Amino acid sequence: MKLLHAADFHLDSPLSGLTAEKSTRRRGELRDIPARLARLAKEEGVDLVLLPGDLFDGERVYPETVRALAGALEEMAVPVVIAPGNHDFYHGGSPYAEAPWPDNVHIFTETGLQAVELPGLNCVVHGCAFTGPHREDDPLVGFAARSDGRLHLLCVHGEMGRQGSYAPIAPESLARSGAAYAALGHVHAGMSGREGKTLWAYPGCPEGRGFDELGEKGALLVTVGPDGAQARFVPVGRRQYRIETVNVDSFTEILPEGESPDLVRILLTGESRFAPDLAALTARAAPRFFHVELRDNTTLPTDLWARAGEDSLTGLFLREMRARLEGAGEDERDKLLLAARFGLAALEGGEDVRP
Numbered sequence: 001m002k003l004l005h006a007a008d009f010h011l012d013s014p015l016s017g018l019t020a021e022k023s024t025r026r027r028g029e030l031r032d033i034p035a036r037l038a039r040l041a042k043e044e045g046v047d048l049v050l051l052p053g054d055l056f057d058g059e060r061v062y063p064e065t066v067r068a069l070a071g072a073l074e075e076m077a078v079p080v081v082i083a084p085g086n087h088d089f090y091h092g093g094s095p096y097a098e099a100p101w102p103d104n105v106h107i108f109t110e111t112g113l114q115a116v117e118l119p120g121l122n123c124v125v126h127g128c129a130f131t132g133p134h135r136e137d138d139p140l141v142g143f144a145a146r147s148d149g150r151l152h153l154l155c156v157h158g159e160m161g162r163q164g165s166y167a168p169i170a171p172e173s174l175a176r177s178g179a180a181y182a183a184l185g186h187v188h189a190g191m192s193g194r195e196g197k198t199l200w201a202y203p204g205c206p207e208g209r210g211f212d213e214l215g216e217k218g219a220l221l222v223t224v225g226p227d228g229a230q231a232r233f234v235p236v237g238r239r240q241y242r243i244e245t246v247n248v249d250s251f252t253e254i255l256p257e258g259e260s261p262d263l264v265r266i267l268l269t270g271e272s273r274f275a276p277d278l279a280a281l282t283a284r285a286a287p288r289f290f291h292v293e294l295r296d297n298t299t300l301p302t303d304l305w306a307r308a309g310e311d312s313l314t315g316l317f318l319r320e321m322r323a324r325l326e327g328a329g330e331d332e333r334d335k336l337l338l339a340a341r342f343g344l345a346a347l348e349g350g351e352d353v354r355p
């Protein structure tokens with residue numbers, strides 16, 4: 001049997017750091033995730049789709065987002081199982097309770113484990129729902145699938161571990177479950193492991209929404225057979241968030257030929273006598289990326305500090321600045337470096353450090 005496992009869409013998330021126009025485009029791309037997954041499900045001929053939660057980011061969901069999701073799930077034309085998570089927990093007023101969902105969609109509604117029987121697939125999917133923003137208990141505690149010749153799967157939103165506020169799942173609970181595969185949601189970076197004969201995995205989110213969700217994002221295609229389960233990552237994201245580090249002297253080398261679809265943060269490193277002109281460099285990079293932002297991590301040239309020994313005002317100034325920098329925290333460092341740059345420029349002929 002082949003199944004598609006995806007989670008943590010966080011549809012209708014607020015997107016920070018983008019212009020209004022790009023934020024609207026990005027929201028549209030996020031809303032398009034279910035449709036892309038539906039195409040993938042058809043192309044791959046999957047028998048089942050497991051969606052363990054956080055499909056919506058929060059309470060405020062646009063009706064068209066719910067309609068787009070329901071439409072895509074219907075298009076999948078195979079059983080779809082949803083386990084609501086901490087962001088989209090199940091309650092009487094939630095889209096899961098209120099929207100009309102197609103017949104092939106099964107939504108867990110309780111914190112206790114429920115079972116969706118799929119006789120056509122000789123399979124049972126066990127799972128549960130968040131019914132509030134937190135839960136401290138292990139949703140799998142005491143659960144063991146019956147050895148009845150059927151395939152037992154789990155579809156649960158929660159975190160791996162023995163303690164936590166988001167349905168902590170202990171490794172031994174997974175081992176005892178006897179499930180062939182545990183489709184998990186909650187962690188936004190893909191990860192997987194084995195406990196007993198159970199393969200468990202987080203697909204990660206299918207699209208990044210910020211610089212804390214970097215790189216290629218997607219879903220998992222899982223084959224489950226008599227020898228156990230195997231999962232394969234499939235990229236689904238339209239764009240990637242990336243952080244690139246480049247020496248300020250080779251800045252142009254990082255610019256792609258055409259326009260990259262990605263959202264990129266460039267960290268400028270290396271030594272520079274003057275503070276890099278971030279506005280000018282950003283303007284230069286902007287046409288080459290969907291979104292770009294620059295951070296200045298450059299330092300003053302080492303040979304400049306060599307002058308700290310000089311018996312001059314410059315020497316005195318550098319000694320003072322060096323002493324302050326040594327005791328400075330991360331935030332203060334940036335200010336002190338800028339002050340050192342301004343000070344040096346002022347001392348040496350009133351050169352303007354800000355072109």
Ligand SMILES: [Mn+2]
Pocket residue numbers: 054085086087157185186187
């Ligand atoms: Mn979550």
